[in-house]
Amino acid sequence: MMDNLALFVRIAETGGIASAGREMGYSPATTSERLAALEAHYGVRLLTRSTRALSLTEEGRLLLDGARRLLAEAEELDARIRLGAERLAGPIRLSAPLDLGRTRLRAVLDRFLETHPDVTIDLHLSDGFVDVASQGYDVAIRYGELKDSTLIVRKLAANARIVCAAPSYVERHGRPHHPRDLARHDCLLMRFGSEPDNSWQFLIDGKIVRCPVSGRRTANDGGLVRDWCLAGFGIARKSQWDVAEDLAAGKLVPLLREFELPPAGLQAVYPKGRSEVRRIKALLEELETAFK
Known part of the structure; x- marks a missing residue:
């Protein structure tokens, strides 16, 4: 039963019966048989199959949650018995x-x-x-x-979101004194999914205000945005944990902190x-x- 539950979890995570079976060393026929045995045991359909994708039924989602807990507990018990309670x-x-x-x-x-x-x-x-x-x-x-x-x-x-830039950028382009000044600056944008983060929030006169920003560089990699910022290519808005050392070392300077959200x-x-x-x-x- 535990092997079949483990197979079901991999099917749900990979979205494919054949691919999950291959990962666990089963042939397509054996994989299908094990899945059918699991559905027969519970007397319900666990997956809805179409030509394009698999989706979990309500019973399948319930089983997935429970199977993960059972497998984790079994793995934990196995490790404690084999390796000792302290390891x-x-x-x-x-x-x-x-x-x-x-x-x-x-x-x-x-x-x-x-x-x-x-x-x-x-x-x-x-x-x-x-x-x-x-x-x-x-x-x-x-x-x-x-x-x-x-x-x-x-x-x-x-975690504060800090607007910052390299000293070289500030020397060349000046320091923004109000969030709306960012419209005249080259900002470095993060892309989350399909949408760029081109509307930054600030606290202005006690209200949260969105200010549009733009720039010539956009990436879905926060490390690359930080590197661009350190190189003086523009102004970025970064989480404090990403740039704390750069700020402490003077490699980046904070901007507009009086307008920062909590x-x-x-x-x-x-x-x-x-x-x-x-x-x-x-x-x-x-x-x-x-x-x-």
């Missing part, structure tokens, strides 16, 4: 923003893996939207408010039940300590 073992799938992952998070994970040599980390870096539950991530680190109410939130730190959150989000797995609980505690 952590097993994989952690983690998602994080590009810039944060390459700078701050990298050092945290290096320390964690050195302390727990039987744990493995599969790190996915992306500044775009990631569906944590359906893509099988144990934890995602994200800025701002949570949209998916089914996920659990653990706040790691406050800090939002930097948080870890995860599906229900994942924090009960010891290795994931330990990583969450490590992250919380690191970002205090």
Whole structure:
């Protein structure tokens, strides 16, 4: 039964019966037989099949949530029996923003893996939207408010969005004194999904106001936007955790801070039940300590 549940989870995560079967070493016929056996056991249809895609039925979504918890608990029990109660073992799938992952998070994970040599980390870096539950991530680190109410939130730190530029850019083009001055400047834009972040929010006279910005450089990689900013190509709006060291070193200068919105959150989000797995609980505690 557990093998069939594991196969069902991979089918849901990959969106393909054949591809999930190949990953787990099953032939297409065996994969279909195991899925049929699972549906026969529960007496319900778990997947809706079409020529283009698979989708979970309501019963399938319920089983997916429960199967993930059961498999995690079984894996945790196996590790504790084989390796002892004091040792952590097993994989952690983690998602994080590009810039944060390459700078701050990298050092945290290096320390964690050195302390727990039987744990493995599969790190996915992306500044775009990631569906944590359906893509099988144990934890995602994200800025701002949570949209998916089914996920659990653990706040790691406050996070201000800071408008900044290299001293060389300010020397050449001058310093904006009001958010509306940005319309005359070359701004470096992030692209989230298909939409560029070309409307920056500020607090003006006690109200949140959106100010349109534009520039010649747009990217979906926060690290590249930071590099452009350091090179003096324009003005960027970056999370404080991405540019704190650059600001402290004088490589970047903050702008328009008197108009800045109150800090939002930097948080870890995860599906229900994942924090009960010891290795994931330990990583969450490590992250919380690191970002205090």
